[in-house]
Amino acid sequence: MAYGRYLALRIINALIVLVVVIFVISALFNKVAEDQLKITIEEQVRGETRNPTFARMSAEKQKEFIAQRKEYYIHMYGLDKSYIQRVMDRTKDTLTLHFGKAHELRSPTGSKEVSTIIKEVLPRSILLFTTAGIIYSIIGILVGLKSAQRAGSSLDKGISIFALVSLSLPMWWVGMIFILIFAFKLGWFPASSYPLPQYENLLQYVGGVLYKMALPLITIVFVNFGGWAYTSRNLVIGILQEDFVMVARAKGVPERKVIYGHVLRAAAPSIVTLTIFTLLGSLGGAIITETVFNWPGMGRLYWAAIQMNEIPVIMGLTFVNIFLYLFAMVLADLVYGYLDPRIKVGVSGRV
């Protein structure tokens, strides 16, 4: 079947892109990591020289010991290999999810393994951004539909202006403002989402998480739904001018069915793929928003890793980001092809 073959092609394509991008990033990272590792080795060797047995050694032996230890570490970190070799190794490790160990960062359960750290924080980002994404896309689509139906009305104009304004707002700044208003002034929500409540019983836990999640959630929804409404408005207005909508009306199909059946169904391929794209895309771009609210997800981990110069963690998170992006692209194609009987051609080529 053409669809399956097309999809396989897309996946292979995405995998090639993934490998290439990871290779490029590995090359960059290795350059940076080299200098950093040298400093680390110096420090580690110096630490070992504080050993009392070291003090008792003769000057010559001391020199020999230092050289020996340095060599040991250089080998351990693979610095004795050629640059290309190291980049290749790094690429391979990253692609096989062997991100290595963090220096100081720990996962919530105390692991230093980067993949474990990421695995433990990823669900939290998904929880926040997926919930928010579902809410704002539903609100956005509904508002967009209404405003498309009354194109030119004051509601429509209002939505368009709101969308234009929210396009130019930094989400994290809105977050700061909301903290000022709702946490500082009104005291309705906590200013910081961290730490998340401990699990005792389900109801209390869910309530606690919701309470901590409320402010970031409101912020994300507030900033995004205008743009969504605007996009779906334009999409729907385009479809409303299609002949088949007129035909449906002439057939006596109730207006509600025309809008939610014909128009929305015809817009569905675009809307759903766009949703997938933004949902998965938002996970990576959430660094600042999570930082502002102290939401302990992937974004905040990213931030922490930047602050602490945790190269392995940054590398791991970057991989997850790129992977999510490419995954979104393939998934969008798959869904588009599934929803639109006409074309089995990718949407990501058109987004």
Next chain:
Amino acid sequence: MDPILQVKGLKKYFPIKLSFFDSIRGREVQYVKAVDGVDFDINETETLALVGESGCGKTTVGKLITRLIDPTEGVITLKGIDVATLKGDDLKAYRKEVQMVYQDPFASINPRFRIYDVLEEPLLIHGIGESISEREELIFRALEEVKITPPEDYIHRYPHMLSGGQRQRVSFARAMILEPSFIVADEPVSMLDVSIRAEILELMKELQQKRGLTYLYITHDISTSRFFAQNIAVMYLGKIVEMGDVREVIDNPLHPYTKALLSAVPEPIPERRDMIKEIPIKGEVPNAANIPSGCRFHPRCVIAKDACRHEEPELVDRGNRHYVACPYV
């Protein structure tokens, strides 16, 4: 009279793009045989109407003659010049000789060009007219020739400020400004209202008489070809099935496909109201990538014989320069 244009064994195959997987599997490249062996001549200051349904390859023939695409096989000679091998400056010179007018006057003129720019472009390309005023004069003259008058009212306009008929006149002016001797008119009136259609056809006739033009008139509308052309060629799936004097072919069609086409032409005879005309044809046009064996018309032919499946009929002169590609009529 000597033929100004001769077409012999003209073929154009378009390869079907293979997917990545297919090419890996070593699947053979398939072709859409848009034009599959076409021969015809056109005499100077005459018009040949090339008639057929959409997808029959008639537009491809037009593009081959204007050298917008290169033929897969066959020879085209215009005034004795072999068109297929033209290159560089020779090709550019050829472009002055042969021009094309398109079906959709909305699409064939750049919407961001003013009428002046539309007409100036060919002059600039061929370096005609040294000064602005010289070019302007040529532009004015071209517009007057197609009866866009007064020209100064129109040169500043954008195409969307003109009616469909006026736009088609501008297309002719653009083609005529290079003073070609041969024009390929690809359905020049099929997008226009009936009343304007006549206007453009009259214009084309007038230009022909004044300039001694030769036309290849591509159309699906046989009735206008009777009015406009001297000769007619009926195409079906990349081949000519019948060819000859336009009156002879229309009044005395031989090929079953021509008969079907003619019977399908609506005629304004109100007394025949509600009479269900028999259209002697079956099914629909097959895909050009999948041309039937033997006579390519046989699956739709009402008089098809067994032999039609295997033997491809030749275009044979049945006297009076009336050529037919069917041995059973």
Next chain:
Amino acid sequence: MDEILNVENLKAYFFTTRGPVKAVDDVSFTIGRKQALGLAGESACGKSTLAFAILKMLQNPGRLVGGKIEITGTDITDFSESQMRKEVRWKKISMVFQGAMNALNPVYTVGYQMAEPLMYHKGVKKEEAMEKSKDYLELVGLSPEILTRYPHELSGGMKQRVVIAMALLLSPDIVICDEPTTALDVVVQAQIMNLLKRLKKELNISTIFITHDLSILAEVVDRLAIMYAGKFVEIGDSIKVYRNPSHPYTQKLLGAIPKLHEDLDKLEYIPGTPPNLIHPPSGCRFHPRCPYAMDICKKEEPKMKEVDTDHFAACHLL
């Protein structure tokens, strides 16, 4: 003859920023049972607007500004949107739209789209509606298996047949065919015309044919109306109009049709372009393009005059 549709002094304007476009201006006609009315004129003369006005489906900024529409004796002029939807559209008047390519929603199967009117008007279950749709597909010469296909899998002619079948589904009193054969190849066009003629004979419906191609109309309509710049200039029995066109515009239009089996030295054509409908010409709207224009034509609008029994034209020459 019982009247199925009666339109009196209908006016439909588009209120644009530059002023009202008088797309349909004071149009009256009637259609009897099993009668076919042809509506011809150049593009943008208001033919399609008239059709949409009858269905009360004018797109913004279009509005009905006057006149009366009666269908099978019921005045629907003041019907609300929901009354139109429940009682009139598709039940009494259905439509075959211009450009079948776009009349079908690409994301639904043919079957679903055919079943829709049955489901919403008759409250029939989907399966049952599909079953009934099969009969209609057969009626228009299509195989029932098409029900499960998507529109893009069909050829242009097949889509046109589907659209026709869909229009007949609820046995309406009137079917409006808006350019039912444009964009189709000659052979397919003839086949579709044959189908429409057959259906006209077999079914108990009236039809309105809208087209710019007078040669098609001659084969199928009983009465013919010629429209110019939002107004009817001639209307009457189709044979009479064809044989004895009384309005200069009709004469010119008919003269512009090339004849297949006759040799013509010259084709007639109408110089100039159709007028702008925001500021239509005074008096007779055709006068700037009319070869016989007189002084009175600029000043006074001609009334419809009876030329013959059931043959009217609006021209000062008469």
Next chain:
Amino acid sequence: MRWEDLKQDIKNFLFEFRRQKIGIMGVILLVILLVIAIFAPVIATEGAKDNWRNMAYWDENPADAPPAWMNYFTGKDMSPHIIMDTYDEKIEDLGGGIKRDELTFNYDYKYDVPPTDLTFKAELIYYNAAKPPSINMVLLRPDGNTIKLYSKPSKTGKSEEDHYVAEVNVLVSASDTAKKEAYNFGREFETKDNLKKILSADFVDPMSVIFSKTEPGILLEEADPLKGNYKLIVDIYYFDKRDSTRSAKSIFAGKVYGLLGTDSNRRDLFKGVVWGTRWALALGLLTAVFSVGIGIAFGITSAYLGGWKDEFMQRINEAVASLPFLPILILISAVFKPSIWNIIILMSLLFWTGTAKVARSMGLQIKEETYIEAARCLGAGNRRIILRHMIPQVMPYAFANMALSVPSALLTEAGLSFLGLGDTTVITWGQILYGAQTAGATLRGLWWWVVPPGLAIAIVGLTFVMIGTALDTVLNPKMKRM
């Protein structure tokens, strides 16, 4: 294209654009922004830009002061920021080589909320290294009470030629004497209950005591303000007759300050926001022009070349599009310094992919247009077709897209700065917000630190979104027809 036609086109464009209310608003905003950016040295002084990170430069300002116009909203009259360098001077020779220089500053206090701090600054010139001058500071209240604020010998001065210069910088809020004296002064008027609430003199705000009526609550900042003329008397004792006072001034640090208040580092936020305009416009416009330019060129080339070259270029596009911006920048900043130019270049190199995709699909579409074929039939070459037919069709999109990509460049830079990855040698709004975040401005309710820079970002973004939308409507005839 003839000159008169071009003029007509521009005229038509302006005519159409003028009907776009949103676009006109955008242009007006843009003009205002440009004026601010160009006249920043006039509006906000050159020094503010050069010394934005030099904290000493700002030490005369109050910290965390809200904007002055807050008074209109709170209903309370808060004391503004007043710097006094005029004073009455009385020099008295006390004999024995001792000289008293008495400086009196007259402060008319007529507000409801006292200044946050009182600073005395001066340069004391003395000649005897062993005998630096000594300072005594008292405040004479309108009710006749005096409160001692400071009494200490000055620090050893810097040596200059034959004399020494001691810089004096007395902050009442930091003066133990002032705290103790104010506490002792206020205690007499306090109720027993109130006194119990105060653990020690350290918990008393001397400024509040000084400017309050002698009534219960004086120590708890609950008493009414005492309005009237206050005299700040500074006695400087010199031990050499050549000694003298130079550039003395007193600063009554305002409870409110300027148009936009100050941050925790006493910086005037108004000046920061004004200077931020320059980089906001520069980086937004440069990035937009570069990235859209690259995108258009890439997309059109890809569409024009077609075949496997197109395919290959699309893969490059995809790869670049999937590069996450921040990690790359982190790496780059480790290799190079994260200068604003590097950020602009990097953004330009990463942000073109969307434009290229659209330009490619537009190019493919245009390539198929009949008028392109018609031009070829007229004999037009590739160059002519690309330059005269393809590029002009894409340009309107490019212009609109340039305007529309300014906000995203701005937001990205702001985000980077916010993470501390920006260029710390320039003033950008993101940097101001970064300062606000690290100082916990949101948790302390310092809204004037948070709102204006963000609002400024939004305004610049909105300006270009408005212009871009209007351009899109005017230049894209398809939209116009609808």
